[in-house]
Amino acid sequence: MLSVSNASKTYAGRTLFSGVSFHINRGEKIGLIGPNGAGKSTLFSLLLGEAAPDDGQITMEKGITLGFLPQESAPVDDVTVLDLATGHLHEHSRWEDEPKAKRILSGLAFRESDFTRNARTLSGGWVMRAHLARLLVQEPDLLLLDEPTNHLDLESLIWFQDYLKSYPGAILMISHDREFLNQLTDSILEIAHGKVVRYRGNYDDYLREKAAREEQLQGAYDNQQREIAKLKTFADRFKAKANFASRAQDKLKMIDRMEKIEAPVAAEKTVKFRFPQPQRSGQRVIALKDVDFAYGAQPVYAGLHFEIERGQRIVLVGPNGAGKSTLLKLLADALQPQAGRRELGHNVKPGYFAQYRGDVLNMRHSVLQSAMDLPSRPGEQLARTILGSFLFRGDDVFKPVGILSGGEKSRLALVRLLLDPPNLLLMDEPTTHLDMGSIDALVAALEDYEGTLVFISHDVYFIRAMARSVVHIAAGVLTPYAGDYQYYLDKTRATSAREALTATLTNQQPREWQPASAATSSSGGGKTKEQKRLEAEARNARARERRELEQRIAAGETTSARLESRRDELHALLRDPATYADGAKAIALQHELETVDAEIASVTARWEQDTAALEALAAPLPAG
Numbered sequence: 001m002l003s004v005s006n007a008s009k010t011y012a013g014r015t016l017f018s019g020v021s022f023h024i025n026r027g028e029k030i031g032l033i034g035p036n037g038a039g040k041s042t043l044f045s046l047l048l049g050e051a052a053p054d055d056g057q058i059t060m061e062k063g064i065t066l067g068f069l070p071q072e073s074a075p076v077d078d079v080t081v082l083d084l085a086t087g088h089l090h091e092h093s094r095w096e097d098e099p100k101a102k103r104i105l106s107g108l109a110f111r112e113s114d115f116t117r118n119a120r121t122l123s124g125g126w127v128m129r130a131h132l133a134r135l136l137v138q139e140p141d142l143l144l145l146d147e148p149t150n151h152l153d154l155e156s157l158i159w160f161q162d163y164l165k166s167y168p169g170a171i172l173m174i175s176h177d178r179e180f181l182n183q184l185t186d187s188i189l190e191i192a193h194g195k196v197v198r199y200r201g202n203y204d205d206y207l208r209e210k211a212a213r214e215e216q217l218q219g220a221y222d223n224q225q226r227e228i229a230k231l232k233t234f235a236d237r238f239k240a241k242a243n244f245a246s247r248a249q250d251k252l253k254m255i256d257r258m259e260k261i262e263a264p265v266a267a268e269k270t271v272k273f274r275f276p277q278p279q280r281s282g283q284r285v286i287a288l289k290d291v292d293f294a295y296g297a298q299p300v301y302a303g304l305h306f307e308i309e310r311g312q313r314i315v316l317v318g319p320n321g322a323g324k325s326t327l328l329k330l331l332a333d334a335l336q337p338q339a340g341r342r343e344l345g346h347n348v349k350p351g352y353f354a355q356y357r358g359d360v361l362n363m364r365h366s367v368l369q370s371a372m373d374l375p376s377r378p379g380e381q382l383a384r385t386i387l388g389s390f391l392f393r394g395d396d397v398f399k400p401v402g403i404l405s406g407g408e409k410s411r412l413a414l415v416r417l418l419l420d421p422p423n424l425l426l427m428d429e430p431t432t433h434l435d436m437g438s439i440d441a442l443v444a445a446l447e448d449y450e451g452t453l454v455f456i457s458h459d460v461y462f463i464r465a466m467a468r469s470v471v472h473i474a475a476g477v478l479t480p481y482a483g484d485y486q487y488y489l490d491k492t493r494a495t496s497a498r499e500a501l502t503a504t505l506t507n508q509q510p511r512e513w514q515p516a517s518a519a520t521s522s523s524g525g526g527k528t529k530e531q532k533r534l535e536a537e538a539r540n541a542r543a544r545e546r547r548e549l550e551q552r553i554a555a556g557e558t559t560s561a562r563l564e565s566r567r568d569e570l571h572a573l574l575r576d577p578a579t580y581a582d583g584a585k586a587i588a589l590q591h592e593l594e595t596v597d598a599e600i601a602s603v604t605a606r607w608e609q610d611t612a613a614l615e616a617l618a619a620p621l622p623a624g
Helices: 040-047 081-085 091-107 124-138 154-165 178-184 203-238 245-257 324-332 367-372 380-389 394-398 406-419 436-448 460-466 485-491 497-501 529-575 577-581 583-617
Strands: 002-011 014-024 029-033 055-060 066-069 142-146 170-174 187-192 195-200 284-295 298-309 313-317 339-344 350-353 424-428 452-456 469-474 477-481
Touching: 002 040, 014 040, 014 055, 014 187, 014 195, 029 040, 029 178, 029 203, 040 142, 040 170, 066 124, 081 091, 081 124, 091 124, 091 154, 124 154, 154 178, 170 178, 178 203, 178 460, 187 203, 195 203, 203 245, 284 324, 298 324, 298 452, 313 324, 313 460, 324 350, 324 424, 324 452, 350 406, 367 380, 367 394, 367 406, 380 394, 380 406, 406 436, 436 460, 460 485, 469 485, 477 485, 529 583, 577 583
Parallel strands: 029 170, 029 187, 066 142, 142 170, 313 452, 313 469, 350 424, 424 452
Antiparallel strands: 002 014, 002 055, 187 195, 284 298, 284 339, 469 477
16 A cells, blocks of 8 residues: 655765665554664655655555654644544534544543543643544544654553554554554564664564574674685785685685675664662651642542652552552652641652653753753763763753753653662653663663662553552552552453553552541431532632633633744754854844743643643532
C-alpha cells in the first residue's frame, strides 16, 4: 500500500539517511526506532507529503487514507471533546460515529462529563488523547503514530494497546516503550547511521536478530582483515626479491579484487551516568499522617496514613484520576495538605522529578544556568562534565531551556538530580520523552542507587526493572503489595494488567492505608426543609463558582494564545542568522522571549488551577 524507494534526505547540511527502501503492506504493525535525532520524525514528514526526499521516491496506492498523531502540540478548534473525537463531521456522520467515539474516549480515561467540555479547556496531554480518539474513530488505512504513549497513564496505555491489536489498518509507530512494541509489532524498522534496516518480529526479536547480525558481521570483518594482513605481509616481504616479485604483486591484486566488508559501525552516542551515592537516611524516610487533600470541593484523600522506609522501591499504580501524582506531590512538598502533616525522617533529602518538566525547570535559564542553580551550588566545570555525559556539549549548554525538546528537558532534569543527589527520589513518569538508550542508562543508574525510590510510570519494562513493591490507589484508598509488579498481578489474580489496575478493592487492607470514613447521619426519614434550603444554597454557590471559573479559563486561553503566537514569532526571528547582524536587536529579542516564557508559565499555572477546580465542581454534591 506504501512504498519507499532509495530515498535520501539531508537537513541543515547533515545527511539523515540515504538509500532507504521499504514497503508497508495492509494490516502490518511496524515499529520505527532509533536514537533521538536519527530522522524518525523527518521520515514521517516524507510519508505524509509535508516534505520531499532529496532523492528517491515515495509511492502510495490510490485512495489510501492516512492518519497522523504528532508527538505533541496538535491544534484544537473551538469544539467539544466529543465533536473533536468524531471529527466534527456533518450531522449524519456525527450521530453515526458518536457511540464509537464515546467508547474510545472512555477507554482513554475521559469521563462522560468531559464529552461536552470545550476541547480548548483541556491540558496538552488530554488534547492529544482526544486527537488519538479521533484517529481511532476514523480508522484510516495507515496510522502514523509518533510516541503515542507519552500522554497516557498505565491504565489507558493498556486499553490502547489492546485496542490496537485488533485495529484493521496498518500502523507505523515511533515508540521508545519496548513493552508496547513487544505487544503490537510484527516488524521493526531501525533508523541509524543514515540507514534503515528491517527486522521481522517484535522488539525482543529485533534485539536477538540484531545481535546475531552484528556478531556475524564482526566475525566476517575480522576474518577478512586477517586475510588481508597475511597477503600484505607476504607482499611486503617478497616484493623486492626478483624470484617472488610477481607473486607479491598477485597478492596485492587479490586484495584489490576483494569485495571489502565494511567495518561494523560503532554504537550511537548515548547517555551514561550513575547516581552519586547520597547520605544515608534514617530507617523511617517519610510519613503522611491524617492527611486530607481536595481539589476544590472534590476530595482526593481523607485521613490518609502512609509511611515509607529506607531502601524501598515503590511503584504507584491505579486508575486515571485516582490520585497517584497528587500523592507524589504531597510527598515532595509540591502540594500542601488541607489537614494532617508530612514528616521527614532523619537526614532525609527529597528530590522530585516532575511529570511536567516545566514544574522543576526555569524556562528562562540556559542549560548551564539550570544545572548550576541548585542548593549545592556545583561549579561550572562539574556541571559541564555531567551535562556532557547527557549529550549537552559545546554551545548546547547555552541553549535556553524553553526551546529544548521533551527528551532534552528530561535529560536536564536528571542532570539536576545528579548534581544535588537526594536520598529520597520521587519520580513521575521519568521515561517520557527519553529514547531507549537513555532509559537503559536510567535503569542501570537506579539499580546501583542506594537511596529510596517512589515512582509512577506507564512503561511496563521500567516498572518491572525497578519496582520491588506496589501500591494500588483507587478512590482514596492505598493498598500495598509486598512484592514486585508480577507479584502484584498474581496477587490480584488478574488475567491482564488492565484487570489488575481496576481490581475491586477488598476489605482486607490494613487500617492505616484507608481514608477516614465519611460521617453518616443517624437520623432516619426524609430531608427537612432546612436541609433542602442548605442544599439549594450549596448548588447556587457551585453554579456561581463555576461561571467565574469558566470566565477566568476563557480569558486565560485568550491570553495564552496571544503569548504563544508571539513566542513562535520570537523563536523564528532568533533562528534567522540575519537577526544577529544587529547585536542589540538580538539581545532585546532574547530578553523579550524570556519575559514571554515567564508570562506563559504564569498564565498556564493559573489556568491549570482553575481547570482543576472546574473539574472538581463537575462531581456531584454529596448526599444530604
